[in-house]
Amino acid sequence: MRAEIFTQIFSIITFVVFCINTISVHSQCLNDQKSLLIQLKNSFIFNSAISVKLVNWTQATDCCGWKGVNCDQDGHVIGLDLNSEAIIGGINQSSLFRLQFLESLNLAYNSFKFIQIPPHFGNLTSLIYLNLSNADFAGQIPMELSQLTRLVVLDLSSLHFPGTPSLQLENPNLVTFLRNLTGVIELYLDGVSISASGSDWCQAISSSVPNLQVLSLSNCYLSGPMDVSLQKLRFLSKINLGSNNLSAPVPEFFANFRNLTALILSSSNLNGAFPEKIFQVPTLQTLDLENNRLIDGSLPEFPKNSNLQKLVLSSTKFSGRLPDSMGNLMKLSRMEIAGCNFSGMIPSSMAKLTQLVYVNMRSNVFTGPIPSFQMSKNLSYIDLSHNNLAGPVSPTHFQGLSNLVNIDLAYNSFSGSIPASLFTLPSLKKIQLSNNQFNSLSGSPNVSLSPLDTLDLNSNKLVGPIPPYFFDFLSLSVLSLSFNNFSGILHLESITRLQNLTKLELSYNSLSINVSESTLSSFPKLSILKLASCKMQKFPPLWTQNKMIHLDLSANQIWGGIPNWIWKVGNGTLAYLNLSCNHLVDLERQYAVPHSLSVLDLHLNQLRGEIPAPPRDAIYVDYSKNNFSSSIPAEIGNNLIYATFFSVSNNMLTGAIPQSICNVSNLQVLDLSSNRFNGIIPQCLIETNTATLGVLNLRSNNLSGAINGTFPQGCALKILDLNGNHLEGKFPGSLAKCTKLEVLNLGNNSIRDIFPCFLKNSSSLSVLVLRSNKFQGGIGCPGLTNNTWPKLQIIDIALNNFSGDLPPNIFLHWKAMLVDMGTAQPDLNHLRFEFLMLNHFYYQDTVKVTLKGLEIELGKILNAFTSVDFSCNNFKGEIPDTVGALQSLYVLNLSHNALRGQIPSSLGNLYHLGSLDLSWNKLSGSIPVEFAWMSFLSFLNLSYNQLVGMIPRSTQLQSFSETSFEGNIGLCGPPLKASCRESDAKVPVVSALGGNSDSEVYIYISAAAGFVVGLGSFMAPLALCNRWNKWYYKHVAQVLERIFHVEEKRKRRNRVERAYRNPIQPL
Template structure:
């Protein structure tokens, strides 16, 4: 711990010193310009050192420096210099800092640049077209900045593995020119931008591509059938766009696809009614589309699937019994459809479920007592159906808010204020006496409520859990990814970090 000593200048006498690694030391100080005086310095790693102040631009212009990592220094700021011809950089990482400004057009002078990570910083402006000449680029990570304008062509970066331009303000369309020939590409993340147009065929002809994340844009058109020819894709997320047409049946029959997220688009038609033995899906999200029908036939029980969201479509009919065989399901959302009939008693089979939403349908009948067997259930919404009868007493169902059961006119009993008709009530108690029957009921209710609510205080909200599951799946798919915790602005965050 402590500051970088002023006496570091004496180290410049070590003319052959080429590597300095001080990662994860609590230096808590500005960076001395003295580092620029090492004539043979090739590697400078100062990641997670709590560095502050402005980073000396002179260090970034060292003629010998090829590898620099300043990441995770949240109070360190600066900008990138103009790079001289034949610049030496192979690795340039300033992620999770306050570095800002534009990316200089002279970036193309870094002919050996393999890793460029500027993510989670404050860069802005357009990406220079000269980036297309970075032939050795392997990792291009520019997420969570303020970049604007079109994405330059990267088809000369034949070694590119990981492309992350997410959470910016990029505009324009994705064309075949952008990605054509990138046969080493494994991950493409362009989510949360302002992109439009349709998907190019070149995107699905990349043989090693495992993850495509394009959510939160204005992309349109249909999902091309030639996607069916892709044999290595594990994650496809095109949610929150303007896609239409039908869902290619091959997506639900893929032997490799693990995450399929098509929510908030304009897909129509029906969900394919057969899921083969070889289906690998774990997360399936079709909510807020124009789909209809829910007559599913599962050739095998998808025992690994953990999340199903079919909400806000036009599904009708009864809740498929097959869904009750998803033994590991944690999140099930069928809300805002036209489902009818009773809630199947086999819902008690979903022992791991934490979030269940069947609201805004036409379900009728009584609430099955088997719901009391769902010990992990932390979110329940049965509101706005035609359920009737008494809410099962003495179960954790009384621990949920009355809003979970609202809009069911014939439903009665705690936590609703409506009493059930035909109940036998005790004689009026003396004004000086104690209503022991009422007291016993209240004590039982409060005690039961405490036993249920107590553990829930330590559980994440159900919506957070959904995305955490996606993060977990991504970590399983990509060994280079890891979940880490960081502090920014006094708040703790869980982030995915790519290990090089």
């Protein structure tokens, strides 16, 4: 034990004495030493324009005074520091290896072109310090280096980049290499390919270098778990094992290293719970666990004497609240906890952390206000974006932070005024406050000297004119003000002051942008320009913009033709062009669509004639909702090689679907709907493209013939819409391979087949429409499982020849309809297909349903909307009681069949039912008294059955017209004119509320359903535009969502009241 301590102390003293000597001694240089150094300079190949040391070595001066050279008292060269001297070769032929007294050598940050480390380094046996880091050596580390037995510090690390050669320590391996290097106390092998298992590398280090203080082995292809033998290294102070594949929990014995100052385990695939004891190591200054997505834990209470300076936990599963004792971390300078699951309020005690420099807490679940950072005078970066923080931002929170460079509070719910003091901070370059609830800007600060280069206030509630001082930020390169309520007239001349501007976003405000050609010469060279919905009536003068990448002029009032010059904007760099939702009628002739375009959106104009050939490199092409009347060019597939989205829907295109469309191997969305295409569906479209296609929409054309082809294994289809054609024959059973299918719409064709039981294992199916075909037979499927349509929300098989009894068990598998919205939070999203996920592009299909006796088109299929339509078939037998289990059902239509028996009283359980049609059957008996409780019901048709008795008396049922009950000779009582006999009048009077004091909720929902139909026809022209479509459906959906939310709250309140009445029931 004493011997070990003595050895360690001796090594440290030797190293310290060496350092003192190399710094302070400048003796007279010996001639042989100078000669060797001059030879060394002459042999090295280096860039003299960059060199600051070698370039000044001359024969006329004392070599012990040269930069990078240190001598001992006798004039021997013992230290050589040539790091960052731009040396690129000549080391193998150099005199370096004859400097026998050399104790310190630093060749770091040069570039030796990935040659092997020369074995002659083994001749320098006096070396105590050797640094060859980031010098572009590669290949096997020579065994000769293990002869340097006096080494105290060895650094062979490198920032290894994929695709470049690296150093290797495989033969000899780590055990052999370290065997003689017992005096090493700092070992840096980062980026060296060691490729060893946990037990091998741990035991090799612990047995060979027992006095190790610094262990740095990041990115060495090490695996885990970490062996317990590591705990023998009692003197470890710094551990860096990042970027390996340790695949194990962090060992608790790390907490036993009493001198531990830095623990870096980032990107090492760690898992399990992080030992809380490690936080309590009093010497710990740096803890970095970043990018270990399987490791979890929480922050402990921190003591007042904590030395922690850097806490990096980003992209882990750490969770819980930040403790109030965060205020004890008085030395904390860097805090990175982005992308975790931390929640609750940010402790106000953090206001005491005066040493903070960098704070990144983005993408957590923090709530409430933010603390003041006024005392953190060194703070340069703060990111609190993507949380649930709320409330106003006080002008004092960031006051006096003269070093603050970046502030990001985006994607929260901050409200009130944006403090003017932010704009006067002398070092601030980036302000990102988008996606909040800010509604005003305070003051008119003097910003003429501001270095601000980014101002992002997108998606707030800011009103009034754009403040004039925004155009005084002369360093500004990014100005993003879209999706606010800015108003007034903005003259583009205002922008000309911002000559450094590269990105301008003003879309979707209430602005009127005045376009003048006088701005042409002085307009800044932009790369991104977004002026959607700015009430422009003509194209802005952009023909001199030669750096433009992204141009959005959609949803304006621009009339006439698309000018030729628009295709030349960017001078070959334009990648995004959106001219949709205007009043454009044609393309000026002799145009040439640039190949550089990745996105071309011309939808919802009045463009006519032939469709333009898509750009060769396009990913997204939308020509829909125009007046194009040509056929699709036969070779169009050659222009869509990279396309993922192609839509020409709602035009007047004719002819056959070209076979070349099958050559588009990346296509995810193909929408050719609502045209006049004829002929058959190309077989290759079914057999080839559906391997990648998520959406295939061919509805409302004149396509005919059978659907030929076999769907491939691994079929990617989510939406298949063939409604409204003349297709016939059977439907391919191979569709069962499309296991991701969500929407299948075959309605309004002439398909002659049986019920598609082959889809019974399609667990994602949400919409099934077979209406108005020639399907026949029963709908019972043998072998139903839990995967039989658990997400089904719309099924429409009306107007076919289905027959037989309704199978009771089939309804019990439709779990999406079984769930009562009062007992589970309803999913208020809508069905949509996401493609180009990084850019958040979505496609949504439409579906027609019969609601209140009318056929309406749902442009947005809410997940909360449910419908069952079996009307106009030949079903017989009784209505199964199990239909009453579909508690979230909104539309039920069983009309025009041959159903018999009584109406099940279980239908009275359908509290959310808004439309019920059982007309034109042979139902008998009385109307269930439970119908009086169905306060949601806004449409009821029981006509033309064999019902008898008195209509239950309630405000709800008596509100329907007489036609809802006509054709039932035995029925009596209001609203029918036929009076009941005394024997018929023994039906109890039931309150329409059914014990529900919130019945007005249902009235609102019924009104909303009418609102959707009525407003849909009124807003149709606007709703066709994708942008207006987004606005329109957002507001319609909000009405439905608020209503369903009110219903959810009512149900929750009822559960709470029941809980108070019966405390043993869980809430």
